[in-house]
Amino acid sequence: MRAPFPILILGGTTEAMQLAALLKDSSKFAPVMSLAGRTAQPRLPEMAHRSGGFGGVDGLKRYLRENAVAAVVDATHPFAARMSGNAARACADLNVPLAVLTRPAWERCDGDRWIEVDDFAAARDALGTAPRTVLLTIGRQEVGAFRGGVGHRYVVRSVDAVAPELLPDGARVIAARGPFDEDQEIALMQREGIDAVVSKNAGGGATYAKIAAARRLALPVIMIRRPRSASDGEMHDAAAVMRWLEACCGDHAGTS
Numbered sequence: 001m002r003a004p005f006p007i008l009i010l011g012g013t014t015e016a017m018q019l020a021a022l023l024k025d026s027s028k029f030a031p032v033m034s035l036a037g038r039t040a041q042p043r044l045p046e047m048a049h050r051s052g053g054f055g056g057v058d059g060l061k062r063y064l065r066e067n068a069v070a071a072v073v074d075a076t077h078p079f080a081a082r083m084s085g086n087a088a089r090a091c092a093d094l095n096v097p098l099a100v101l102t103r104p105a106w107e108r109c110d111g112d113r114w115i116e117v118d119d120f121a122a123a124r125d126a127l128g129t130a131p132r133t134v135l136l137t138i139g140r141q142e143v144g145a146f147r148g149g150v151g152h153r154y155v156v157r158s159v160d161a162v163a164p165e166l167l168p169d170g171a172r173v174i175a176a177r178g179p180f181d182e183d184q185e186i187a188l189m190q191r192e193g194i195d196a197v198v199s200k201n202a203g204g205g206a207t208y209a210k211i212a213a214a215r216r217l218a219l220p221v222i223m224i225r226r227p228r229s230a231s232d233g234e235m236h237d238a239a240a241v242m243r244w245l246e247a248c249c250g251d252h253a254g255t256s
């Protein structure tokens with residue numbers, strides 16, 4: 001019997017965990033999930049995993065070679081553009097098959113008051129000059145883009161603590177991890193007197209309640225578009241990736 005095919009899953013998302021659940025009992029594949037290592041208490045998969053950067057494209061290529069990786073699944077967050085770009089380059093250079101597993105972007109619905117922008121600086125500018133109370137739900141890494149400028153009051157929600165030097169003056173920080181429920185989100189927005197929400201277009205169900213809550217309260221949402229566009233090989237469900245793995249490992253023996 002052939003040794004299992006080493007598979008690298010670039011994780012950190014619900015979709016990566018769904019794929020991990022499907023691969024858990026497979027004897028054909030030997031998957032390893034890679035996490036960025038930024039979250040203090042990450043959800044860990046029931047499979048081999050590693051944590052922390054590879055050291056750019058060259059580091060990733062070294063990892064793929066040393067571990068004879070037969071296929072890579074990029075199941076990173078839709079905003080993890082650098083990691084995705086590195087994976088695309090490394091896999092192309094080494095001729096390792098690559099699949100992208102991502103969740104569809106959220107679509108605007110009737111009643112939504114979205115202002116769509118391309119990046120975090122544009123989101124800050126879109127808040128305008130009249131002071132507002134803003135719910136900032138963009139994770140913690142890019143909070144610094146909202147420092148300085150006009151005197152909005154920010155309520156910053158993040159899984160992990162935000163570095164004090166990134167916080168806008170007077171920001172209130174709420175540490176919480178989704179999934180959140182729509183009624184709780186409405187209660188939070190009303191309690192804090194929120195009059196605008198800033199969000200990345202992350203997609204998926206875990207954090208959508210804030211978008212539905214903003215719609216019910218008729219609040220504007222500054223929606224930051226995804227940094228990468230959908231690619232041809234993009235898949236939206238873990239079962240499709242399993243079929244892809246079966247197909248591409250049928251005739252691929254790994255890197256050398």
Ligand code: NAP
Pocket residue numbers: 010011012013034035036038051052053054055056057059060076077078079080081082083084086138139140141142
């Ligand atoms: P990024 O900017 O694409 O990645 C920066 C570097 O982090 C990569 O070049 C890589 O370092 C390392 N890295 C990222 N994901 C990795 C993984 N799965 N395994 C190993 N190394 C990884 O991504 P980011 O800095 O993590 O986040 C960018 C945006 O995505 C933020 O808005 C963040 O909130 C959001 N996000 C990311 C994750 C995630 O798991 N990455 C989860 C939720 C949200 P090397 O170049 O050294 O290999």
